[in-house]
Amino acid sequence: MIRLKESIRVDRPIGDVFRYAADFENVEQWDPGVTESRKVSSGPVREGTEYRVVAKSGPSRIPMRYVVTDYSPPNRVVLEGEGKRIRAIDSITFEQEGSGTKITYEADLSFSGLLGSAEPMMRGTLDRVGKKAVEGLRSALNEDRKTPRSRVRNMVEDRSILPGVLGFSRFGYQRRKASWAPVTVSLEGRTVVVTGATSGLGRAAALGLARKGARVILVGRDRQKTEATGLEIAHETGNPEIGMQTADLALMEDVRRLAENLLAEESNIHVLINNAGALYPERGLTSEGIEKTLALDLLSPFLLTNLMIPLLQASKPSRIVNVSSGGMYTQRIRVEDLQFERGRYDGSVAYARAKRGLVILTEKWAADLKDEGVVVHSMHPGWADTPGVLSSLPTFHRVTKKILRTPEEGADTIVWLAASEEAAGSTGQFWLDRQPHTTHVFPGTRASEDERARLWTQLADLSGWSAEA
Numbered sequence: 379m380i381r382l383k384e385s386i387r388v389d390r391p392i393g394d395v396f397r398y399a400a401d402f403e404n405v406e407q408w409d410p411g412v413t414e415s416r417k418v419s420s421g422p423v424r425e426g427t428e429y430r431v432v433a434k435s436g437p438s439r440i441p442m443r444y445v446v447t448d449y450s451p452p453n454r455v456v457l458e459g460e461g462k463r464i465r466a467i468d469s470i471t472f473e474q475e476g477s478g479t480k481i482t483y484e485a486d487l488s489f490s491g492l493l494g495s496a497e498p499m500m501r502g503t504l505d506r507v508g509k510k511a512v513e514g515l516r517s518a519l520n521e522d523r524k525t526p527r528s529r530v531r532n533m534v535e536d537r538s539i540l541p542g543v544l545g546f547s548r549f550g551y552q553r554r555k556a557s558w559a560p561v562t563v564s565l566e567g568r569t570v571v572v573t574g575a576t577s578g579l580g581r582a583a584a585l586g587l588a589r590k591g592a593r594v595i596l597v598g599r600d601r602q603k604t605e606a607t608g609l610e611i612a613h614e615t616g617n618p619e620i621g622m623q624t625a626d627l628a629l630m631e632d633v634r635r636l637a638e639n640l641l642a643e644e645s646n647i648h649v650l651i652n653n654a655g656a657l658y659p660e661r662g663l664t665s666e667g668i669e670k671t672l673a674l675d676l677l678s679p680f681l682l683t684n685l686m687i688p689l690l691q692a693s694k695p696s697r698i699v700n701v702s703s704g705g706m707y708t709q710r711i712r713v714e715d716l717q718f719e720r721g722r723y724d725g726s727v728a729y730a731r732a733k734r735g736l737v738i739l740t741e742k743w744a745a746d747l748k749d750e751g752v753v754v755h756s757m758h759p760g761w762a763d764t765p766g767v768l769s770s771l772p773t774f775h776r777v778t779k780k781i782l783r784t785p786e787e788g789a790d791t792i793v794w795l796a797a798s799e800e801a802a803g804s805t806g807q808f809w810l811d812r813q814p815h816t817t818h819v820f821p822g823t824r825a826s827e828d829e830r831a832r833l834w835t836q837l838a839d840l841s842g843w844s845a846e847a
Contacts, residue, residue, distance in 0.1 A: 380501050382485040382508035387478055388519040390562075395479040395519055396452035396472050397591070398562045402429045402444055407560035408514035411507045413439060422616025425449045431459065440464065463491045483512050518560035525559045525800060525812055545810070546704055546760040547781040551790075554811040561798045565592035569647050569693075570796060571640065573597040573627060573682070574654030576607045578764030579701065582789035583651060583796075585611050590797055593619035595644070597636065597654070599626045627654045628664050628674040630681055630841050637685035646693040649796045650686055652679035652736070653701040657770035661723035668840060669717035671725070675732035680739060681841040687743075687752070694751025695802065699795045700740050702808070704758045705730035710823040711738060713832045716840075725770070733758075735837075737808055737817055738830055744806025753802050755795050757809040762788030 388395060398404055403417045414432040421427070429444040442461035449455055452472055459466040467486040472479055485508060544550055570587050574580040575596035588594045588611050596611075598604030601624045608620045625636040640647065655675045662670045668677065683698060690696040709730040712718075718728050740756040747754060761767075763782035768775045775782070794812050795801045807814040818824055825833070838844065 380487045380504055382487070382505060383482070384508055384512040385480060385482045386512050386516040387475060387480050388516055389478045390519050391477070392452045392472050392474045392479045394562070394564055395481065396455075397564055398519065399470055399472070399481065399515060400449070400451065400455040402431070402446075402457055404518075404560070404562075405431065408518040409511040410434075410514060411511060420614050420616075423449065424616075429457075433461065433464075442466070444468075464489055481512070481515065483508070483515070518562055521559070521562065521799065525557060547778070548760075548783045548787060549781065551760060551783050551787045551811055554813065558812055559800070561794060563590070563797055563799065565590040565797055567593075568649065569593045569595065569644060570649040570651065571595045571597060571647055571686075572651045572653060573679075576600065576603045578766055578785050579759055579762060579789045579792065580651075580653040581607060581611075582785040583653065583792040585614065586786070586789060586793035587649075587796060588612075588615040588617040588620060590793070591617065592649075592796075593621065595621035595623060595640070595647075597623045597625055597627070599624070627678040627682070628668075628670055629666055630668075630673075630677065631666070633678055633681045633841075634685070637682060640686065641689055644689070647686060647689050647696070648693050649697045649699065650683060650690060651699045651701070651792060651796060652683065653792070654678065655701065655729075655733075656766060657725050657729040659725040659770065661718060661725075661728075669719075669728075671728040671732050672717055672840075675729060676735045676739075677837055677841050679736060680837045681843050683739075683743065684843050684845075687747070690752050691747070691750050696752050697796060697802070698740075698743060698752065698754040699792055700736050700754070700756040701792060702736050702740075702756045702758045703730065703733040704760065704810075706733035706737060706758070706817075707819045707823070709734050711735050711825050711829060711833055713825075713829050713836060716833075716836055734823070735833060738825060738833060739837075740808070741806050742830065742834065748805055753805045755801065755805065755807055755809060757791045757795060759783070759788030759791065760810060764788070 401423050403415050406412045406415045411434050412431055413434050416430045418430050419428040425446055427446040431442045431444050433440040433442055440461045442459045444457045444459040447456050447458050454471045456469045465488045469484045471482045565587060570592045572580050572584045572594060575584045576598040584594050584596055596604055596608050604622045604624055608622045612618055612620045623636055623639055625632040627633055658670050664670055664673050679700060709727060711734050712731055737756050740754055744754040761778060761782050762785055764785055791809050791812055795809060808817045
């Protein structure tokens with residue numbers, strides 16, 4: 379048996395440190411010897427919680443099953459792992475030291491077969507791996523490492539057809555993920571509203587935020603589905619702070635009612651995520667007489683956000699995250715034809731125009747609120763395998779299925795924008811995979827100041843919103 383033992387000190391409260399380090403799903407963020415870690419049991423982290431961990435040994439990958447055998451917050455967690463020809467007992471203890479925390483990491487490693495006979499020769503290598511692991515944990519908790527940014531490289535990729543397209547796929551996600559800094563922040567005590575939260579990106583974002591301890595309010599169109607999703611997320615994460623609101627966001631009457639409910643029931647809202655959207659293959663009108671794509675994808679976030687801004691300001695520091703689409707690169711806003719009444723209707727074009735409009739709104743809100751403690755960003759998720767893509771773009775889904783991202787991969791930047799300290803350091807940017815990207819790739823997609831002003835005026839008129847109301 380080989381025993382490793384290392385101690386470090388971090389300048390964080392013991393509760394924050396325990397919450398992050400005791401959840402072994404985070405281990406791949408700080409241990410270079412782990413390439414993947416996934417919690418495979420439901421509920422909060424506790425005795426009996428199981429993880430699937432993939433350890434790295436040179437070019438080899440070793441799948442292991444870890445189980446929490448001792449969970450004593452905020453002072454101790456013990457996990458036992460087993461894989462092919464390897465057993466491990468990892469023990470992490472936490473002690474408050476002034477305003478910081480001392481962490482002691484111990485690992486007992488046993489090997490069998492050929493690995494067992496080579497055990498004496500492995501001691502030095504494993505000792506170095508252990509030191510790198512605890513240094514990675516120290517760096518993560520002290521937030522020493524930041525995600526590198528390369529605006530020039532991002533701009534070149536965005537403007538290049540093949541690299542740009544591949545960047546939207548799961549391969550782009552996996553390549554960029556390797557450089558990400560860990561996000562160790564807890565969202566306990568913060569309230570997040572997620573629209574379109576019952577499936578796809580919205581559900582994945584809500585799940586990720588609930589895992590970080592946020593009070594998450596799910597907004598869905600179908601009451602039963604919304605309630606079922608809320609119960610699933612609460613069960614999977616062990617977070618009971620899941621609220622639910624029902625609204626058809628294509629109807630401005632419902633948007634107003636949703637805002638009234640939130641303003642009446644919530645003392646604070648720290649993050650608003652405008653995710654709800656749909657691509658309609660045929661042109662249609664809502665019962666209020668508004669073209670459906672415009673109503674749901676652009677008018678709804680315009681009205682809801684403007685109604686919620688006073689509470690977001692009162693809850694500062696707060697954030698607004700608008701979910702756009704890479705398709706918006708292909709279109710400019712058409713303020714003279716917002717409802718697509720001219721020419722032959724194309725659902726993909728209508729969707730892209732609306733998402734272009736949402737990016738324009740993001741930039742205006744960011745400028746208006748920059749001194750009000752409210753950060754505003756937009757993002758696009760890349761190509762994700764969601765129910766919406768399957769139903770709206772079946773041919774695209776069939777052709778690209780093998781390279782599509784999972785909903786969790788597509789939603790990662792939503793969660794990051796809602797949670798990370800890095801994202802709070804700027805406002806008004808457009809993000810993909812935790813990197814800021816240009817908002818214009820093709821010529822002729824920029825809106826003039828006059829067009830931006832006319833867009834705002836028309837949306838206000840259509841929604842019935844007034845800044846003086």
